[in-house]
Amino acid sequence: MKVAIMGYGVVGSGVASLLKKNYDQIVKKSMQTEMELAYILDRRTFPGDPNEHLVMADYTRIVSDPDVRIVVETMGGLHPAFEYVSACLEAGKSVVTSNKELVAAKGYELLKIAERKNVNFLFEASVGGGIPIIRPITQCLAANDIDEIAGILNGTTNFILTMMIEKGMTFDEALLLAQRNGYAERDPSADVDGFDACRKICILAALCFGKHVYPDEVHTEGIRGIQLADVDYARAWGGVIKLIARAKRLAPNKIAALVSPAFVQGHSQLATVDDVFNAILVRGDAIGDVVFYGKGAGAMPTASAVVADVIDCAKHLERRKFFGWQDSEPDYIADYLDIENAVYLRVTAEDPAAALAAIGSTLGAVQMLKRENAPDGELAFITEPITERKLRAVLAEIPAAVQSMIRVTDY
Ligand code: HSE
Secondary structure, eight states, X not given: OEEEEEOOSHHHHHHHHHHHHTHHHHHHHTTOSOOEEEEEEOSSOOTTOTTGGGEESOHHHHXXXXXXXXXEEOOOSSTTHHHHXXXXXXXXXXXXXOOHHHHHHHHHHHHHHHHHHTOXXXXXXXXXXXXXXXXXXXXXXXXXOEEXXXXXXXXXXXXXXXXHHHHOOOHHHHHHHHHHTTOSOSSTHHHHTSHHHHHHHHHHHHHHHSBOOOGGGSEEOOSTTOOHHHHHHHHHHTEEEEXXXXXXXXXXXXXXXXXEEEEEETTSTTTTOOTTEEEEEEEETTTEEEEEEEEOSSHHXXXXXXXXXXXXXXXXXXXXXXXXXXXXOTTOXXXXXXXXXXXXXXXXXXXXXXXXXXXXXXXXXXXXXXXXXXXXXXXXXXXXXXXXHHHHHHHTTSSSEEEEEEEEOOO
16 A cells, blocks of 8 residues: 655654664554555655655646555645645545644535545644644543643643743743754744644534634734733732633634743642643543643654654444534634633722722722832732623723733633
8 A cells, every 4th residue: 555745844753763763563463464654745855864765746647546555644834735635635545643733624615625525634743743732532422521621732832931930041942943953943922823723623523513713703912011010910829821722612613722931730630741742631420630732843753743643544444433523613713801700900000099999999809019129000800700801891990000910710
């Protein structure tokens, strides 16, 4: 059986080397007699690479070769990945991808093609890199009604926040270090503005709750605004700040989905997930809370998940795996302004006594926080659970300027 790889970057080359390194056991576990890496699609050339002779730039050669049964897409981006993957599925080939942008935007559409052509479209590596999460949700936890899923889904932002918390670096200093270490892109927007985590929670929400969630439906906030003052107040509260992507069932046909920085209690399993590691907490009615932890990026961890999908496809060439993933519906995603949360606020006031009185009369009991060397007029506190819509109205009545507002989680 022939396999092709589209995109010979970090992940694609990792897939090729893992296929070679563990070839015998991969073939055996695939229940095949052989597995030939036959084509690598990439516009670049790779002089001296052991697979140099396989690299070519014409994707139609893969599509038109009937012996290619499985195609690995590791190009990234939406176009032309979508067109190439569609063409491969239409040609009756199973496709495995690590491309979260593709799955988050086009997962439903591509699964429909796969269903029609009776082939598989698998994407374990698209969320959490090497962490097993797609199969656990769709198979191991299938008996549960899943209430909520929340995770640290972006390694770059988790590294930046870890450096701010543990080394007292500013956001800019930590971002520079992340770029020097090769974690963050030169344009780090997808990471630090939360878009990467957003795509991943869309995929997880679709799997947990059964309907496609499109990234532009999910309110997304990144970590650019986090100050060391907020890190200090989180510590005083007994926790840490993490970029949390989450989705929660509110009613049979309504979910909340959100990406934002959040205060996480120190005893939470998510609080100790540091550096570039990822973790995903799934809350099911039978299992309770279960957490999946590991390396969310990198060539070999991601290749581990991709090649596992290749093995799964090879074992199920004549049998399609069913995800039960429907298209979205209007009003399926709740307005984030109507979601209740306890909230951390840091404000500055010219007259702190007047601001405190107004806070007491509008917000009721709040938990005041203290930090060393706080400037005059700075107040920080945690509210009781409140919708953001109501909180905004209340804040207009308080004589203070909001410097920071961060949601508080209960896990
Ligand atoms: N930029 C991503 C991260 C890579 O930092 O987690 C893995 O999707």
